[in-house]
Amino acid sequence: ALEQYRLSANLYKEIGDIGNYASSLLGVGAMLEHLDETDAALDAYLRALAMFREVGHKLLEARTLNNLGVLYERLGDKQKALEYHELALPLRKIAGDRYGESNSLNSIGSVYLDLGERSKAIDYFNRALAIRIEIDNKKAQSITLSNLGRTYEELGEREKALEYLERALALRKEVGDRGGVATVLNNIGMATSGPGNEKKAIEYFEQSLAIPTELGLENRKATVLDNIGTVYSELNEFEKALTYYRRALPLYR
Numbered sequence: 001a002l003e004q005y006r007l008s009a010n011l012y013k014e015i016g017d018i019g020n021y022a023s024s025l026l027g028v029g030a031m032l033e034h035l036d037e038t039d040a041a042l043d044a045y046l047r048a049l050a051m052f053r054e055v056g057h058k059l060l061e062a063r064t065l066n067n068l069g070v071l072y073e074r075l076g077d078k079q080k081a082l083e084y085h086e087l088a089l090p091l092r093k094i095a096g097d098r099y100g101e102s103n104s105l106n107s108i109g110s111v112y113l114d115l116g117e118r119s120k121a122i123d124y125f126n127r128a129l130a131i132r133i134e135i136d137n138k139k140a141q142s143i144t145l146s147n148l149g150r151t152y153e154e155l156g157e158r159e160k161a162l163e164y165l166e167r168a169l170a171l172r173k174e175v176g177d178r179g180g181v182a183t184v185l186n187n188i189g190m191a192t193s194g195p196g197n198e199k200k201a202i203e204y205f206e207q208s209l210a211i212p213t214e215l216g217l218e219n220r221k222a223t224v225l226d227n228i229g230t231v232y233s234e235l236n237e238f239e240k241a242l243t244y245y246r247r248a249l250p251l252y253r
Contacts, residue, residue, distance in 0.1 A: 002031040022051035026064055033071055041071060062091035062100060069107055073114075082111045099140070102131040106144050113151055121151050139180070142171035146184055153191045161191045179220070182211035186224050198231050205231070222251035 009024035029044035045068050052061040069084035085107045092100040109124030125148050132140040145168035152161035165188045172180040189204035205228045212220040229244035 002028065002035070005031060018051050019055045019057060022048045022055070022057070023060065025051070026060065026067070029064075029067060033067070033074075038071060038075060042068070045071065058091045059095040059097060059100075062088040062095065062097065062104075065091070066100070066104060066107070069111075073107075073111065078111050078115050082108065082115075085111065098131055098135050099137065102128045102135070102137075102140060102144075105131070106140075106147065109144075109147060113147070113154070118151050118155055122148065125151065138171045138175050139177060142168040142175075142177075142180060142184070145171070146187060149187060149191065158191060158194070162188065165191060178211050178215060179217070182208045182220065182224075185211075186227065189224075189227060193227075193231055193234075198235050201231055202228055219251055222248045225251070 005024050005027035009021055009028060012018075012021035012024055025044045025048040029041045029048060032038075032041035032044060045064055049061065049064045049068070052064060065084045065088035069081045069088065072078075072081035072084060085104050089101065089104040089108070092104055105124050105128035109121045109128060112118075112124060113121035125144050129141060129144045129148070132144060145164045149161045149164035149168060152158075152164065165184060169181065169184045169188065172184055185204050185208035189201045189208060192204060193201035205224050209221060209224045209228070212218065212224075225244045225248035229241045229248065232238070232241035232244065
């Protein structure tokens with residue numbers, strides 16, 4: 001796919017079709033990012049961005065800004081990520097891209113959460129959720145509900161966190177997203193975990209663990225195995241904890 005995008009980009013460059021050249025570069029950037037060639041991906045995105053601005057294609061300009069925001073999040077530069085997501089948001093509003101607008105709001109919320117600014121994160125997540133309910137995108141709703149759950153968990157509001165996570169779980173089940181169900185069950189286990197709730201947390205982790213096993217996604221089991229090990233460690237059941245840590249270790253390699 002990468003070579004195909006590169007061939008297309010060269011062809012459009014030769015004939016002077018700036019819009020399609022930029023679109024091909026956007027594809028090149030996405031493929032390079034997938035291959036963890038982040039510097040080359042960044043270069044492709046920035047070149048595409050300049051061209052979309054030149055031809056006035058607001059929707060694809062916004063999409064490129066979003067990709068830059070996500071890439072900078074991966075690189076750990078949260079402020080730069082925030083800058084690009086905030087640039088994408090008004091363009092998506094202008095273009096009438098409600099789903100894209102909700103994505104930008106959700107992404108801004110996620111960055112604020114990573115920066116520890118939880119009240120701002122909640123505001124952006126709630127704005128994203130309202131749009132996702134309006135456009136009836138249940139999978140997207142579940143993502144934002146999970147983010148709200150994580151935020152309230154960090155605030156120490158366990159009951160509110162679980163309320164959002166249970167809503168997210170119901171939606172994941174409704175749309176048949178088994179991988180998403182596993183993720184939310186793991187998150188519920190983490191929110192449940194604490195003195196007196198260890199066995200209940202382990203039940204959620206075990207339910208989560210069963211799904212990637214069923215789907216053959218062994219690489220997704222490591223975090224859950226670690227979480228179970230941590231709970232057994234907190235219960236002073238160190239042999240059981242070591243069993244789960246040892247199962248997790250090779251999956252990280």
